[in-house]
Amino acid sequence: MKFSKIIATIAACAPALIKAASQDYARHLELSILFYEAQRSGKLPANNRIFWRHDSMVDAGKDNNVDLTGGYDAGDNVKFNFPQASALTLLAWSAVEWKDGYKEAGQWEYMKDLLKWGMDYFVKCHTGKTELYGQVGNGSLDHGAWVPPEDIDYKYPSYKITASAPGSDLAGETAAALVASSLAFREDDPEYADLLLKHGKEIYDFADKYRGSYDKSIEDAKGYYRSYSGYMDELVWGAAWLYKATGDETYKKKVDAIWDYPYGDLDPDKFLGSTGPISWDDKKASSYALMAMITGEDKYVKESTTHSDLMVNYKTTPGGLWYDTNLSMWGSNRYASNAAFTVAMLASSMDPNDSKRKQYVKFVQKQIDYIIGNNPAKVDYVVGADPSSPKAVHHRGASGSKGADKGPDENVFVLYGALAGGPGARDDYKDTRNNYEMNEVALDYNAAFQGLLAFLVKEGLNVPDPKQTWDGAWPPKEPKPDIKWDWNISTDEDSYMSGAPTIATGSGLKCAKWCFTMEVDSSKVSVQNIWGGESKEVTSGKVYKVCNGYDNGYLDGKGTKINWNFNFKKPNGGKGVDILPKTVVFYCNGDKYGDSYLVN
Incomplete structure (x- = not known):
């Protein structure tokens, strides 16, 4: 009897067994690449797969007479190059080391497109040997507005570092991204790889010769992406990549000059003995x-192994997610992925039969499995991956709204592949747009996570899911031109007609904003009044356009009706005379970018 009570107590205290919702790492990898496609800035290519994204910031750099179009933004609309470069370096590294994982997942060509979009932008930013643009857009202006990038109506100035206003951290990281990407392209496109390596070398020389923190030169960045860890880590990081790409011992000496320097324990530039995960800053x-991995030398292997062991044995949430009390409260999934990323990299260089390697791989898989559904909240934190996935991540374009606290509770558009910030210390999670800590998305959130997906595919651990047929699964069903229009006449007299027409869309056709135009026969009717839309416009006296903007009549694709109102005057009288327009042209998501439909 006593024994059975003990067993019952143990069972009650043990964590609940949680079945993984998915171990289809390849499918989640595909989605993550889609997230980066949704963040593209500039003139979008013809093969753009994100239907609600369009050209944006097509004159970036105009204020300084340079072309700074392209690259990526995040959930906001500023192109902060420091975290952007950090994310792209990790992504390029994953492409170099885990190329087979990308290929097996069928994503290698898309991955090269992802990297090239970023690298082409960084090449544009390198406007001189000692001149590098590091930001497009003003953080204060941008954070004071909630608009998709296509609708920006405020200035987005460009900022640079120079020999007299240096930024070794920004330049060192940009160099690392270019050089790492050159290795990713080396086999498939050696000419492009040479171009990236050339720019990477020049930018690194600039970073090393003219030293300083970039946020002292680009002061607007200080309030958003300040370089807390200094720039010594980026100088090592950039030199290490150049050593890997060229084999030039000069770069190894630059690494060792900082690696072997006897920094004091309280010195902020101390390089060895890190106790935290990597980040956009560290x-x-x-x-x-x-x-x-490059050298196999003891001093490097020992430092990496010590750090990896620390990450593997770090504290976690009750459900098993790597968690640091100070860091993880904002973007816990991001930090868990970052902690696992360097562990996976070291594991890639170890003997497959090494017991420590097996421990490392198990740790990595546990973190990813948690993120994609094997967690107490039973949430797949990748948007659009599962019916349980977040539906209200903090993202301007996807929200279909002009305010984080406006519009429908769920985002109008699905931001496929975005990794939501993640749960709290007790595995708790709340899916609301204003929950910045748990529901923000960013370029650096997905970077290490995506790489780990490729790693697990390469390790042979991918378990394909059944075909996803739930409503909203990728690829989404092509929205049908399902538009329901009812004139809803309320009054039809000899001299006038009035009504409150309704518009509704079905079959998944979502319109965050909309317009319609109609042509009336001026011999039979004159429009006395139209109201219910945000704006009205009359062309040639007989063509009328009505538009509804964000947060003023969202059409949900589920048949919910929105109405407007009209008064038509009949100059020649005649009750019952057929005076209504025979056709209406409807524009879903506005008449600037939206698709047009003929409504009979």
């Missing part, structure tokens, strides 16, 4: 792993 642990 490249120490990634440098440990990269140098260990």
